[in-house]
Amino acid sequence: AVGWSDLDIRAVDTARILAADAVQKTGNGHPGTAISLAPAAYLLYQNVMTHDPADPHWLGRDRFVLSAGHSSLTQYIQLYFSGYGLELEDLEALRTWESATPGHPEVTHTTGVEITTGPLGSGIASAVGMAMAQRRQRGLLDPDAAAGESPFDHHIYVIAGDGCLMEGVSGEASSLAGTQKLGNLIAIYDQNQISIEDDTDVSFTEDVKGRYEAYGWEVIDVPWRKHHGTTDPEYLEDVDALYAALQKAKTSTDKPTLVILNTVIAWPAPSKQGSGKSHGSALGDEEISGLKKLLGFDGRKTFEVTDEVIGHTREVKQRGKDAHDAWNTKYEAWRSANPDGAKLLDRLVARELPEGFAEAFPTFEADEKGIATRAASGKVLTALADVMPELWGGSADLAESNNTTMGGQPSFIPSDRQTKEWSGGPYGRTLHFGVREFAMGLALNGIALEGLTRPYGGTFLVFSDYMRPAVRLAALQNIPVTFVWTHDSVGLGEDGPTHQPIEHLAALRAIPMLDVVRPADANETAVAWRTILEHTDHPAGLALSRQALPTVDRTEYASAENVAKGAYVLADTEGTPDVILIASGSEVPVALEARKSLADKGVAARVVSAPCLEWFEKQPKSYRDEVLPPAVKARVSVEAGISMPWHRYVGDAGRCVSIEHFGSSADGALVLKKFGITPDHVVAAANESI
Amino acid sequence: AVGWSDLDIRAVDTARILAADAVQKTGNGHPGTAISLAPAAYLLYQNVMTHDPADPHWLGRDRFVLSAGHSSLTQYIQLYFSGYGLELEDLEALRTWESATPGHPEVTHTTGVEITTGPLGSGIASAVGMAMAQRRQRGLLDPDAAAGESPFDHHIYVIAGDGCLMEGVSGEASSLAGTQKLGNLIAIYDQNQISIEDDTDVSFTEDVKGRYEAYGWEVIDVPWRKHHGTTDPEYLEDVDALYAALQKAKTSTDKPTLVILNTVIAWPAPSKQGSGKSHGSALGDEEISGLKKLLGFDGRKTFEVTDEVIGHTREVKQRGKDAHDAWNTKYEAWRSANPDGAKLLDRLVARELPEGFAEAFPTFEADEKGIATRAASGKVLTALADVMPELWGGSADLAESNNTTMGGQPSFIPSDRQTKEWSGGPYGRTLHFGVREFAMGLALNGIALEGLTRPYGGTFLVFSDYMRPAVRLAALQNIPVTFVWTHDSVGLGEDGPTHQPIEHLAALRAIPMLDVVRPADANETAVAWRTILEHTDHPAGLALSRQALPTVDRTEYASAENVAKGAYVLADTEGTPDVILIASGSEVPVALEARKSLADKGVAARVVSAPCLEWFEKQPKSYRDEVLPPAVKARVSVEAGISMPWHRYVGDAGRCVSIEHFGSSADGALVLKKFGITPDHVVAAANESI
Incomplete structure (x- = not known):
């Protein structure tokens, strides 16, 4: 008693x-x-x-x-x-x-x-x-x-x-x-x-x-x-x-x-x-x-x-x-016996990045065919596995689709829950949330609040809706959770309108304190992850493609390092551009193609890759004006979702190439084409805007 | 077998x-x-x-x-x-x-x-x-x-x-x-x-x-x-x-x-x-x-x-x-025995509104103090109870807060589940969903899909996040569900940031096929409900205030009938306005006050009440240009949430009076003031825009 x-x-x-x-x-x-x-x-x-x-x-x-x-x-x-x-x-x-x-x-x-x-x-x-x-x-x-x-x-x-x-x-x-x-x-x-x-x-x-x-x-x-x-x-x-x-x-x-x-x-x-x-x-x-x-x-x-x-x-x-004192004895004994562990712990408590962090990220060769940004994300995670032991995560039953498994890492499960496909143990690293997006989101928050590790969790972008209150709570609590949302447009294809995000990028950008990051190729994905992990006081969500995206030739175009600035001039013109094409993610290649078509007709178009509007807004006005010069009023945004977030960037004279209705079940490339996410449509919008 | x-x-x-x-x-x-x-x-x-x-x-x-x-x-x-x-x-x-x-x-x-x-x-x-x-x-x-x-x-x-x-x-x-x-x-x-x-x-x-x-x-x-x-x-x-x-x-x-x-x-x-x-x-x-x-x-x-x-x-x-034939016999017998029921059924199958529908709606006298739009909504529902038997609904455990109970109507519960506060029976009308917003949303969809009745369900606007996938499915399925979201801004006060919507109006407007309706006073609320119920092919969500809002004097200002057009000139100026103030819901009175202050300083401001941007977008361009004349570039939006949806309306020269960060626990009026949702701030924004 x-x-x-x-x-x-x-x-x-x-x-x-x-x-x-x-x-x-x-x-x-x-x-x-x-x-x-x-x-x-x-x-x-x-x-x-x-x-x-x-x-x-x-x-x-x-x-x-x-x-x-x-x-x-x-x-x-x-x-x-x-x-x-x-x-x-x-x-x-x-x-x-x-x-x-x-x-x-x-x-x-x-x-x-x-x-x-x-x-x-x-x-x-x-x-x-x-x-x-x-x-x-x-x-x-x-x-x-x-x-x-x-x-x-x-x-x-x-x-x-x-x-x-x-x-x-x-x-x-x-x-x-x-x-x-x-x-x-x-x-x-x-x-x-x-x-x-x-x-x-x-x-x-x-x-x-x-x-x-x-x-x-x-x-x-x-x-x-x-x-x-x-x-x-x-x-x-x-x-x-x-x-x-x-x-x-x-x-x-x-x-x-x-x-x-x-x-x-x-x-x-x-x-x-x-x-x-x-x-x-x-x-x-x-x-x-x-x-x-x-x-x-x-x-x-x-x-x-x-x-x-x-x-x-x-x-x-x-x-x-008294309890703390007693614990200290145990703790000091542990420190003495585990100098490496103590060093690791000190770093984790300080929320510092490990040595070799920046060097651990892969870079990707230019490649017309390229890879999906979800696949690039998976490679980044695998590359980080050894250098960043505090990073761990998993998926709400979409591991292979979300590419959230670090290669070779054990599952975090009781030993008798191991299956043919997943081995691991109670101290494992790969999380299996089951088909429970909301619990995943809140559990990720709890992991981050515990304080020593960095969690991430994946599902399809459309199902960010299921976990939205958790995303909001992550933002409200200023905790560094990373949400991995793949299949980020109608480009996912055949699963159809229940699975195709339309309004989700806008709806997520609406949440204060949340960075929504939609990289355009493999190298942007790597820099996106790096930048996200450099932040420790708020969450981020990655929107990643199901489909392969060309790996942009960075000798011809600007460096992916610019991703950290949120938006940057990827492909420029001589002198003042006639029109600025602003795109994110899988629509950046569409904008690049449109730029070429426009050039053929003597129209000088600048392409701005805008993976993260929140990061862009944090840049000094001088930088933002450099990327989007106020004098250039002809502007076109290109994103395979609703245009709501883009009006402020394209302005009165601008046009939005967007999708304002629900999706359709068919091959993803075909759906994108049918819905007007094409270079031709961007060219037409550019000509209208000029 | x-x-x-x-x-x-x-x-x-x-x-x-x-x-x-x-x-x-x-x-x-x-x-x-x-x-x-x-x-x-x-x-x-x-x-x-x-x-x-x-x-x-x-x-x-x-x-x-x-x-x-x-x-x-x-x-x-x-x-x-x-x-x-x-x-x-x-x-x-x-x-x-x-x-x-x-x-x-x-x-x-x-x-x-x-x-x-x-x-x-x-x-x-x-x-x-x-x-x-x-x-x-x-x-x-x-x-x-x-x-x-x-x-x-x-x-x-x-x-x-x-x-x-x-x-x-x-x-x-x-x-x-x-x-x-x-x-x-x-x-x-x-x-x-x-x-x-x-x-x-x-x-x-x-x-x-x-x-x-x-x-x-x-x-x-x-x-x-x-x-x-x-x-x-x-x-x-x-x-x-x-x-x-x-x-x-x-x-x-x-x-x-x-x-x-x-x-x-x-x-x-x-x-x-x-x-x-x-x-x-x-x-x-x-x-x-x-x-x-x-x-x-x-x-x-x-x-x-x-x-x-x-x-x-x-x-x-x-x-x-054969089964259908056998049923027909029973059905015809029922029709003969129940002519009133048959008449009702025919109307329900045709999705027609009842006789006396338009007349059933209450109107509200001008009143400085006024009532909360949630309270007005409750009065509307009660007024509709007898005339529209197909209308029914309830709340996810917030009946009194959401004002979703039609006065005097029995609860829909098994007889042995009746409690001291709620009487009813298996055929009752007031729904008790418990603290289950998501199930409520999906159940409402199921009710609508069954086809004969019109359901509504309430919770706080901030918890629309919990039910968001259901709202999306209502929109995707083109079904007439009405979501009643009360406590629609930081004006709700002391419950603080976890309960104060900031991004929600924007995030909901992002959903295709969903009408988001935020009436500014009691009469706008009545017309909003009427217009929503006149639609049978898509859902709508009402955003309603916790706090009392003045009942606008419609002899001085324009008629609330205009709500059906989504946005309308509530208070105008002589000749071309110097600036247009566009507001929704509880911010309309703020805009009206700002207009008076501006008038005192010789600035002619038009106030546009914009309860539903989706309805406004469906109006002919001529009407839209009448409300927001393209020549008037000085514009200010006023809404106690993020500005994302408003940039396209205020344009390059415009300003947004908005809240771009999470809320705070204190008296609602004080929070609104601290966050700059004030006539003074609107006046300042108007002067900047001009």
Whole structure:
């Protein structure tokens, strides 16, 4: 038994009234879960998790993921209690401009928050990525240590709610976690049976225990609420039972654990417990006053925290220091015994690129026939395998199509999951996400958040739609995830309109902080990868062709090194051009051909290759004006997708050669031709623009 | 037992060699599943489903959903066998330009195809919508008939593969189907344990049976393959067992049924059965020749179909006619007994609007304070409840926030799922999707595809990302689904950046065939809804404000009737304007204020309200030039999101007042101000542009 003192109980009750007061003061927020889940959160931070408030980035810490992100107070109050820097005035400033306590937890914004959550299901899915990353990191640095003995061993704790479990991505990720046997993952499912539409009986009646057992999880029931329903007169917060469940979960080595904690939302609020009214609105003065009286607080005071309570809760700092000290001994021993590992670790922590990085990239000879940029990408990855051990990734069941497998690298799978086609082991490198693009995206985010490795993941560009909320969260969290999106136009051919991206380049460029990179040939692909990996503070997505593209002769045209500038003059004219043709990816060769046709007719056309508009926008105006001189108004964009992103570049006199409708099932080259992505069409557009 | 003759077996084997030949001829495609699943598909079309090839739109037909859409030949060959219009030359033209046999099944393109599939998981989730719609339709037209006795009773059959079951949306939708007790839904899960990365052991080891039982489904095992693994020397295609399972499924009234059919992919192909190599590539001449010999076909011939076989399979037409005739008797009896119902049905089939439609819409008095457009939308829906019984919808657990509940209408839920907050019954009208935006979107598509009702569904605009592939499929399928996206800017306030849309209006406008409608006040909202409902051949999404917006005084400014034109001059100047301010939604009042400030300084500004750029683009050029005269180059767009869609409207001299970065958690009005969505900023931009 955990053996809480009266002071612990007072601290938990203090957490409840702080949650109620904070929401009431701001006038909006989510008090209910923060009230009823206070004991569970307190238990995690005070008794279960290994963490050190004095060093929020300590490598040895357990990770905490509040998948039920709307209940941000659940975490903020524990961060305040533990002494991570949040103070009472921060709680009072909940959800106000530039406060440390925004509506949902935001990583990098609030010390002690490991991940930005709020979009439901995303936390638990990213936690699966964290758990995978922990295993990979251990495998890279300390593979031979006994279980639980490595300084790189830690657990990932999650609090998830009904909403998280309803979202399909929790199913995708949890199924993957079962296949991966992630014993280091422990989730508490706060089953309060209340969501915004009140009692979840109207929409969510499944047997979650059965479902998670089917995924291969260990499931432990902790029924504080004994019956089906949202309330329970016999409700008992059996903290010891929860503690025992979590202790048992820690001993699991080959299964993730789901602790199903049946709660009454907002318990023990006198009239709004067990009701949707406590979920996402302030409780009101009367209800809060009643709650306070019930818990022995002064109903007229707000934000009442005694020194005794806060002094007691902050003792966790000492326990954290002790744990950290003990870990240091192990860690230093590991460093001494593993000088190469220590060197590698130091580089990874500093997020520095390895020696020999730039030299590792392949270059490709000029070649009319060329190769697909997805194939070039595969060669780049294989070339990086030895030099950049932190780089790893895979595909959502399209490994061969996405060219995401580094040649010769083992799969990251439990040994008994190996198949005829894929060998590997628990410390392997090639990731198999299954047909689960969204879970892949969120797991990649979790891997990046764990901090030591660089993940990438592939699918078809059209299915970036499936993972879009994950891409947004990568951008919002400023993390260096690389998305590999192949089959990037109708040029993919026969799979037809369900598989042919039309609007996707535009829609992805719309996401702030995301670099969308569409290289035009093999050499552009190599420089694109290099530039992406040089960035560590935001994600990027590569759009790569299925079809072969000519490898541009760089003795005749400009160097692919210019890719880093986002857009560059690939083929120029003598003097001022009559027209500028701006193209990306597979349409650059189309523009080059059009340029030749135009030259035959005495029209001087410049071709600008524009693999990444985001990088281009970061260049100084002088460079941008050099590439696209303001005086040259005749401009044509060429891209096999909608024109929306190009109007600002071609301007009033410009023309867009684009596709504004869905695709069609036929040979890719034919579809491109039928849809007007041809040199002739570009020539016609150029003549119109001039 | 179904009692297949030798001719049936020959027909099934003919289906196998046709699948192999068709892919081989085109050079690409998915032969494996079409080969091994031929008996199951044949059984459905020949012995199980009620359908009439002579009337593909027969109201009494069962629906077939090929969720494993890549295996389109599974369906095409049965459509050919049944006599839906496909002939041998269509199979020979597989995946070629304008053929009737595209890579994935496309509704409206190929007669007999009920739904466009390919994106995995989407078929089964839309099938859940079809099953819901069937019940609602029956409830509207023939609620008192005994189970199975109504002309509006039918089943929805699905074939889903491993990929469908891996996708999270299958979990969302199947959980919902369990809660909804959809006994009319029968899915065959082709468990061949092969996906593109070969043996699914690397990524998908869950117990699907346990998972579906947990959802509340009836699960029946039909283990043609007896062991775990991708192959089985004792493989036995026990068609009688499958038939018995499907017959049993038909008797289920309160649970959907999953038939788990363990197969060996591409069986009995001699060397590629049970291998990923048969999944998505042509088998090669040698393998096909071996397969043919094994099945007693001439290895040198291709597309070998005897008259006897096709004559036999087309006997299904007579059985279809008989079933249709029998149904007609019931149907005519129903019509006679229910003249009002018959009148309603005729209108629904014709997709005509009801009498009194236009008059039903509320109008709103001018009001400085006004109401949120989401609230106006709720009033519109409530006003339509009686006049338009085919209109129904709900929310992904945000009913009160999305204002998607028609006042006083019952919930669509099994009677024992009613809660304190929601009463209703199986024929109710208010949908509760739970926190499952993606399943909601696909279910809405399925409802629309069923054909008689008009569905809508709501969530926050930022979570349109979660449902984006469904929105795309609605557009691709030309179906009239209405998405209600509220909380449409950072103006939503405290929930912060995870909940604040920035890029979403742009990203949604990027989708072809989708109307994105962002009304500026209550009256624009009413006309927006009216215009959306007048369209029957494509979807629309409404972007609605959380915050109150002034109800514009239409005696001072132009009529909201202009909304139907997409953009219109709301407030004009004398003579030619100095500058045009183009705004949408909540930014229209900002533009109106800016106009006044500009007028004070002698600058004549026109304000264009632009609720729907897609509608505007459909207007004649003369109208567009009237609204945005080409001679007036000074232009400013105002929208609280990224500017990408506006550059083409503001042009070279224009300015965009926009938000190009993620949001922030604070009071919504404050966030808008901090981010520069203010009249002052618009005035400054106007002066720059002039």
